[in-house]
Amino acid sequence: MVPSAPPEAPPRREQPTDGRLRGSSLYIAALFVVSGLAWVGLSGLAIDRYVTDPALQSRLRTFEDVVYVAISGVILYVLISRSEERLRRFGDELHATLDSLGDGVLVVGADGRILDVNRAVTELTGIQRRQEHLVAIQEWTQRVNLRQRDGSPVAPEQFATLRALRGERPGAYEAMIRRTDGSDLPVSITAATIYDRAGRPRLAVAVVRDTSEALRLSQTREELLATAAHELKTPLSVIKAHAQLLLRRAEPEPGLQVIVRQVDRLTRLVQQILDASRLRLDNVELRWERLDLAETAAVVVTDLGPRPGGHPVTFEGRGGAWVRADRDRITRVITALVDNALRFSPADSPVEVRVGVRGRETIFSVLDHGVGIPPERQDRVFERFYRAHSGVPDDRGGLGVGLDTCREIVARHGGRMWFQSEPGTGSTFLFALPLAGEEARA
């Protein structure tokens, strides 16, 4: 028998020394074929020419074949062991790399069985023996008690690995696992697909990241914010209540009303900082409900209370501007916009609040006849902590967190916010929210 092909080259993608190995394999194979052909041709010729006894000829030919097979075997052995050695070394390097990762990595085959895990997986789960991880992914998730953050089970069709094996690109999802010592570990899980040459999903690689530190930090931040709110609001409560108490007397000092108003303003600022930070944390749950934006805006205008200088505020809007929104937060946006309009316009000039429906959107606007925003500062109005009027005669104070937060709240409602402004004439701030469809009624 004459072997005709070199040993199968290792899979291309997984071989960093690909070109070199492939080249040398071809070279050896070519050498092998040429020398084989030369051996067969030359030895045949030699036998024909120098041996006349047919019986000896036949024996020599058998010997010739045996020598050929033996040499082929030696060459094949050398080739295969070289490839194996390289593959093994590459595999070791890959393993060492995976083991040095802080994130857990699971390699899952097309049949849903785990083929390999790195060291981080054993450390995250507490299941020390790698062999114990090499089971079907469903069984593994049961062993580590994989569940959602709220404790509910993760349905198999949600598994990142199984989705990846279906060719989807699952985004990271947050989950919990239970370690062998009984403690719970928050993790985020994502997976990617490795395809074969025909484009079929061959493997899924899942990455399991320990998010306990990130979670702890965000909780610490939450804690800090709550403490700050408490620390600031309690003295504000005392000041305000004392001022109100004094106001109840027969002839109250006029300045007391100012104290109450400024305390209210400080309270709003504290609230704004909290809101801004909380939205940054991206962990604010919006409490969705179906509400009429016209009615919500009307309530804000009605509740404005006594205003310095008695700004006339008009409201125009018909009911039926139904949107899906968080009532508290949208109310805060409207309050902040109206408050800005009042602060940046002369005391006797009217402020006009409107709510209307245009196409599939409902649009809120508040127009003032105030100082307007200088054109060169208009680009930065929505920047966090940017104050368009700082350092100009019309600086009315504020922290610059209002508009930035407003826009973020509106964006999280699927809406947008913009403005038109002309210095000396006034500004109009607007936001649009998508109208709630019939399905939102359900």
Next chain:
Amino acid sequence: MSGPAFGVLVVEDDVDLASLMALVLGDAGYRVRTAPEGGAALQRVAEEMPGLILLDMRMPGMNGWEFARQFRARHGRAAPIVVVTAAENARARAAEVDAEGWLAKPFEIEEVLRIVSEHAAAGQPSAPAEP
């Protein structure tokens, strides 16, 4: 109006705020006692059950959550609890300790008086409101 003998326990660590509430509620004719933290409040409650507890949540010593838990365990719903909090979502705080009401800081004096008078009216159905 509420009966003058209606007792209110103010659990609040801020001395100024506690004395202010005592002043306001005392002026309105309520019998007010204060406690700077949960442990002291449990003692006051054991001495005499108030008609209403105004409860701050964050306090040194025993906090509002722990006080509410122990109070419910020992006395059930012997007195309604109104949570007084600076938290962003006062309603959620109240729900956490299964309180009967909530008051967000900073509050209006009128609001404190309204809440207390509501509970006083509800808590003393047998006593004539207006003698």
